[in-house]
Amino acid sequence: MSRKNKRAPWEEEEEIIWVSKTEMKRDMEALQALGEELVELKPNALAKVPLDEDLLDAIHDAQRFKNEARRRQLQYIGKLMRSIDPEPIQAALDKLRNKHAQVTAKLHKLENTRDELIEKGDAGIEAIVQEHPQADRQRLRQLVRQAKKEKAANKPAKAYREIFQYLKELLLEE
Structure with a gap:
């Protein structure tokens, strides 16, 4: 008996993927x-x-x-x-589109860090100095004190903005 159309049981069948x-x-x-x-x-x-x-x-x-x-x-x-292969092209386009969102997220993180710094005082300053050894502890302490005074006296938040700018410079130095 011949087995022309039959496969041997040990041969694997190839899976054919049909695309419409x-x-x-x-x-x-x-x-x-x-x-x-x-x-x-x-x-x-x-x-x-x-x-x-x-x-x-x-x-x-x-x-x-x-x-x-x-x-x-x-x-x-x-x-x-x-x-x-469109994958690398798609990845590069996604990165270009998402650039603005990444920058916005970094700025929000800086704002939160500034708020924590003012709330915690010296403990917050220590955390920043641990993270960024090049940070000027004295300058940060002075800005935090000024920001607290401005907030208590209902004055314009000049030191508050300066803290943000200083933290932004620290981040850019990395």
Whole structure:
């Protein structure tokens, strides 16, 4: 008896992943949208994105074109992007988009540190000096005292803002 169409029991079957035409179209449109986002970037931001030579040339061309030529160029960029890995490009774009949020989060953290510093007094100053050895303990102590006096006397918060600026400088030195 011959076993032409039967597999031996020890042979593993390969798993075939079927992708629908709609899903392939959706993926291509996503790549084209990613390309369109690249075209909208300014030159200095575009330089931070890892792109190959052909794709970069196509993006520069699309930035010059208008109307129908631009639409066709965007389709061409989408076609070029199918042959490369979009993950590093997507990661770089996410990083560019999130830059503002990161800066805002750092500023909020500095504000909270300043408030804790004023509340805790010398204990807060010690924590800052432990974290940043280059910090001027005497200057911080003086600013904290002034900020407390200003708050008690309902005066403008000049020392309060100075503490923030000083903490910001300490953070930038790192």
